[in-house]
Amino acid sequence: MDKFVIKGGNRLTGEVNISGAKNAAIAIIPAAILADDVCIIENVPNITDVASITRILYDMGAKIRNVNKSTLEIDPRPIHTHIASYELARHIRGSYYLLGALLGRFNHAVVTMPGGCDFGVRPIDQHLKGFAALGATYKLEGGMVDVRADSLKGANIYLDVVSVGATVNIMLAAVKAKGMTVIENAAKEPHIVDLANFLNSMGADVRGAGTDVIKIYGVDRLIGTTYSIIPDQIEAGTYMVAAAATGGDVLVKNVIPKHLESISAKLEEMGVQIEEFDDAVRVSRTGALNKCNIKTMPHPGFPTDMQPQIAVLLSIANGTSIINESVWDNRFRYVEELKRMGAQISVDGKLAVIEGVDHLNAAPVKATDLRAGAAMLIAALAAVGTTQIEEINHIERGYENVEEKLLSMGADIRRVHIPEPAVAQAI
Numbered sequence: 054m055d056k057f058v059i060k061g062g063n064r065l066t067g068e069v070n071i072s073g074a075k076n077a078a079i080a081i082i083p084a085a086i087l088a089d090d091v092c093i094i095e096n097v098p099n100i101t102d103v104a105s106i107t108r109i110l111y112d113m114g115a116k117i118r119n120v121n122k123s124t125l126e127i128d129p130r131p132i133h134t135h136i137a138s139y140e141l142a143r144h145i146r147g148s149y150y151l152l153g154a155l156l157g158r159f160n161h162a163v164v165t166m167p168g169g170c171d172f173g174v175r176p177i178d179q180h181l182k183g184f185a186a187l188g189a190t191y192k193l194e195g196g197m198v199d200v201r202a203d204s205l206k207g208a209n210i211y212l213d214v215v216s217v218g219a220t221v222n223i224m225l226a227a228v229k230a231k232g233m234t235v236i237e238n239a240a241k242e243p244h245i246v247d248l249a250n251f252l253n254s255m256g257a258d259v260r261g262a263g264t265d266v267i268k269i270y271g272v273d274r275l276i277g278t279t280y281s282i283i284p285d286q287i288e289a290g291t292y293m294v295a296a297a298a299t300g301g302d303v304l305v306k307n308v309i310p311k312h313l314e315s316i317s318a319k320l321e322e323m324g325v326q327i328e329e330f331d332d333a334v335r336v337s338r339t340g341a342l343n344k345c346n347i348k349t350m351p352h353p354g355f356p357t358d359m360q361p362q363i364a365v366l367l368s369i370a371n372g373t374s375i376i377n378e379s380v381w382d383n384r385f386r387y388v389e390e391l392k393r394m395g396a397q398i399s400v401d402g403k404l405a406v407i408e409g410v411d412h413l414n415a416a417p418v419k420a421t422d423l424r425a426g427a428a429m430l431i432a433a434l435a436a437v438g439t440t441q442i443e444e445i446n447h448i449e450r451g452y453e454n455v456e457e458k459l460l461s462m463g464a465d466i467r468r469v470h471i472p473e474p475a476v477a478q479a480i
């Protein structure tokens with residue numbers, strides 16, 4: 054496995070191009086299963102989560118071709134099974150979207166419980182409640198979820214919690230069901246809207262995505278389409294915070310500034326300058342950083358997927374800041390790593406109290422999950438000395454070409470291969 058070695062202290066300057074959104078791609082690629090013809094998906098990020106979900110479809114029989122480095126052609130017609138490979142599916146959360154997609158296609162799906170980042174329990178009761186309302190029955194056996202229906206019929210579904218995953222899965226299962234489905238208290242994230250647009254481009258009739266009531270009028274068939282995935286809001290936010298942390302000046306290109314509003318607002322509150330253009334934002338900082346309180350919320354609130362990155366910035370701000378993580382019970386595992394670099398943070402349940410320090414110091418650290426890894430990158434870029442980050446496979450789940458992008462902005466970053474210990478090789 055590789056590690057990153059980063060010499061901190063270089064200001065990030067210049068520009069960076071944002072790739073397609075991970076959290077949209079991992080919903081849209083399984084959604085292609087529902088089409089009666091070839092789908093061409095553009096602006097697909099080159100990340101390992103996409104490689105995994107694509108490989109699962111391939112193993113189920115889909116014909117998949119890389120048209121170019123960011124365009125995938127998926128022919129779902131040869132898919133011959135409703136069972137997803139356990140080995141591949143267990144590593145990523147997005148594989149649970151195969152439940153909705155296979156149910157919509159075959160009226161039957163068998164998929165493992167979700168993987169992905171470890172934030173404690175990641176329940177799927179709202180997904181199952183949605184499937185049941187559409188007429189399916191389910192059982193959980195040996196870590197696998199088995200959902201089946203004679204036929205799927207539209208229903209009114211009220212989500213007890215705002216869940217991105219449940220909203221996506223219900224949309225996928227309902228799009229070809231008989232009649233109308235209404236999802237109330239639906240999630241409003243940009244990737245929900247992107248999925249609805251993708252489905253509509255295949256002939257679906259999904260209305261209201263981006264509001265908390267989504268109506269899905271079932272159609273008999275979905276056709277092939279060509280569709281381009283939205284830019285990654287979280288990748289953009291990560292580079293925005295990196296620019297701010299290093300006192301840099303960076304033009305973050307190929308973004309939808311509206312999707313970044315909650316992040317931009319908090320950065321401005323901290324004293325960072327943000328200039329918006331049609332499809333870019335310029336982020337620069339010259340002065341000191343101010344303390345600021347953050348509460349993570351479903352969209353349009355501050356995204357939980359930006360919480361570890363912003364915590365790094367608050368660690369080097371003047372004064373005491375508080376983060377309230379309201380989405381996940383256990384998303385502060387990275388704090389122990391950040392403390393090794395001199396951050397002063399105390400965690401109590403869903404609250405983190407951060408006393409700003411003058412600077413962070415280099416230390417050997419590891420990425421405990423995807424965004425934790427992004428936080429370690431930012432901390433290393435801003436720290437005094439040379440930091441080594443291990444377990445960067447987590448970072449590669451969601452960031453395309455991260456070291457090339459950082460190098461092009463002036464970072465001093467190297468990838469170093471760590472040979473497997475001889476004993477591990479022998480096993």
Ligand SMILES: CC(=O)N[C@H]1[C@@H](OP(=O)(O)OP(=O)(O)OC[C@H]2O[C@@H](n3ccc(=O)[nH]c3=O)[C@H](O)[C@@H]2O)O[C@H](CO)[C@@H](O)[C@@H]1O
Nearest residue numbers: 176177178179180214215216217218219350351358380381
């Ligand atoms: C609303 C929200 O911010 N969702 C985030 C969540 O999406 P993801 O889809 O992974 O998670 P959900 O949106 O489904 O979960 C949000 C909350 O609802 C709870 N829940 C969820 C499903 C369910 O059936 N029952 C249940 O109780 C979860 O425990 C969690 O507290 O994590 C992703 C990865 O970090 C982020 O990209 C999403 O922005």
Ligand SMILES: C=C(OP(=O)(O)O)C(=O)O
Nearest residue numbers: 146147169170358423424
């Ligand atoms: C936690 C994330 O992803 P996943 O839910 O796929 O692990 C994320 O995108 O920040």
